[in-house]
Every structure is written in C-alpha cells, then in structure tokens.
Amino acid sequence: xxxxxxxxxxxxxxxxxxxxxxxxxxxxxxxxxxxxxxxxxxxxxxxxxxxxxxxxxxxxxxxxxxxxxxxxxxxxxxxxxxxxxx
Ligand SMILES: [Zn+2]
Numbered sequence: 258x259x260x261x262x263x264x265x266x267x268x269x270x271x272x273x274x275x276x277x278x279x280x281x282x283x284x285x286x287x288x289x290x291x292x293x294x295x296x297x298x299x300x301x302x303x304x305x306x307x308x309x310x311x312x313x314x315x316x317x318x319x320x321x322x323x324x325x326x327x328x329x330x331x332x333x334x335x336x337x338x339x340x341x342x343x
Contacts, residue, residue, distance in 0.1 A: 313331075
C-alpha cells in the first residue's frame, strides 16, 4: 500500500514569484490558471484557493484517485495575501 499522505507537509512559499498581490484581484491558480477566491480571512491576511471544479475535492468520491488529484490541486493553489494597512 502506497501512502497518499506525502503532500501534507507542503508549505506556502514564494515559489510562484510572478504573482503580485498588490495589483488587486488578479490572483490565478498556478496549476490551471483559474481565478482564486478567498476561503479564509484573518485580521491581517486572506487565504485564497482555486475556484476551478477540478480543485473542488469534496465534489469527488472519497478515496479515489480523482479526489486525491483534486485535493492536491486545491492544496497547491493556496495563496496567502497579507493585508497592509495603508
Ligand atoms: Zn486550479
């Protein structure tokens, strides 16, 4: 049995330097290019995820390869934008 949980350690990082959060709502998914949408908001940061149906892992049957790929897509699309008070 192969472990499907190797991806749990990945962290948000600056590996996609092409995105400029200060330019407004132009965030897009690094995997499929769809727009990102805010999934979590804190006091000083907003978390975004891919809005594509391919990233909606909860729409897939649990335990399937398709669901695993969707979850990976979701996890990898994460973008955290830190709000600056001007
Ligand atoms: Zn995507």
